[in-house]
Amino acid sequence: MKLIMTLILICVFILAAFSAGLSGKLHNNILLENTLPKTRQIDPAVLAIAKSYRKMLWLLATIFSLASLALFFTSYDSLFLILFWSFLLLFFSANYFCELHFIKKLTELLTQNNWQLETDPFLIDTELIKEKNRRLFPWQGFLLSFLILIFGTWYVLLYSILSGKELLIGANWLIFMFFIFSWYTIARLPVRPVTNNQTINRKFTDVTRHYWSKLFVISSWLISLLLFLPIITSRLSAAQAIIGMLIFISFILFLLFYSFITLFHLRKKQDQLLEKKERPRYYGDDPYWRYGVYINPNDSRLFVLDRKGLNLTINLGKTAGKILLGICGLLITAAIFFTVIPAYRLDFTADPLTASIQNKTVSFQAPFFSKKIATQQIRSVELIDQVPQSIKKETGFATDNYFIGNFSVKGDNAILLLDRNQRPIMVVHTNNETIYYTAKQPRQTLSSYQKLSSLIDKD
């Protein structure tokens, strides 16, 4: 797990540096959130700032990638996770402040030299506005993902024993609605002609809407499949499940590459259209992007395209935008909390894993997990010395040191509350599932085994 997560972290740093670096490359006459007149776009001072920005991003990515190698030397899961989250948050904070610094630097350069463009009035092209969505990928494309979701929902409700499956189904439908909403956002985007040339404006509008709408429709197909695939493969044998997992990973990679290549291609097409010496139209938007995010209380839109051309971003000038940002912050905080806290309790508290017997009920407790079973349901109890083979996690916590949650062992339902470094392991066979349990101390495991065995013998 350490290797995979460390590699993921390093990949994130590299991708982020590359992606953020696109702000430092001219696109739609904009560089580092500043719109430049044609005559200044190759000015040495401007290019120097852009180059320094990109260099700094890669320096940050390199430093953090090297620092993250320290993750290999953590023996505690909680320390690993704390470091993991810390590196991630620190990196993105550093990236953000780096971007702010260079945006400010370029703005100052333009101001000092009086290179800023005058604000143009809105150019209204009535024909273009009426036909702005003529190349929009049709909404009927969503029917395929809708059908996949219907089938997937039916299948999961009928055949899956996964706990929390209703939540998973709900999340899938929510994501589907998000894609439809994003497609609609693209359809509602204003034209905002970028030049005074009608032909260029028309082509620019067509490619922008076509690529973005196609991306959302095709992504919805892939995501619909992606989200049900693990549930479907959980019913397969271990060998088949590996193939299922490979297909799953391939889908994710394909989706990522497809998204990136599509938008990168769009960027290139847009820049080719604007290569001609047409004077760019400037609508006075630069101050709204001063902080690297869009803050415009006067704009009624909640979602806008970012200036790199790779993302839909939120208008933080609107109350709804601030609320959405707050929700994102809460989700990240919750993710950190629900990963670090159980790991910390497992590593540093005396009895994180307990099995207690009271009123003919056995209670197994672990951080954020509990299971109660009536003693009558227990068929047998035994001790084993080896962690079972062919384990697949369904929900819960699986690290180098612990297995906590719902798993399947050799295709059968199982609950694992295991410290993987402890022996023996108590195995409780019930009518519905098998429970594998260890305490932090072997003598506690033995004590639980003895109590449970004598209780079963009495029954």
Place this chain on the structure above:
Amino acid sequence: MQFEISVHDKNPIYKQLRQQIIIGIANGQLKDGEQLPSVRQLADELGTNAMTISKVYQQLKEEGYLDTDRRKGTTVKKPQSFQTKEEFSYQNSLQLLLAEAVLHGKEPNTILTEVKHCLKNFQTGADTL
């Protein structure tokens, strides 16, 4: 038809829009029966409330420049001749405009030349209507 609307202009957006549409009809850029963008499309474009655009379209409809239809949307219409009240309003506006021009030092001949130039464009537009 292409025209410009400035948010920094002393005239509010709805006034500018009304003026541009009327001028567009007069100089033939907007033809009789031509469909205009919908209220929502124009509101999205200008970043303004749909009510503002709706107000403009409604006013132009009452003045006889536009027509609305459920299927075709908002279309350009060749207006009728001035009614008495409209004639009176037109005369007042003309008087005010000319008074401003004279007070700001424009010679009558210059004004007449400029008027002829405008009318020439509008005449071409009237022919196409």
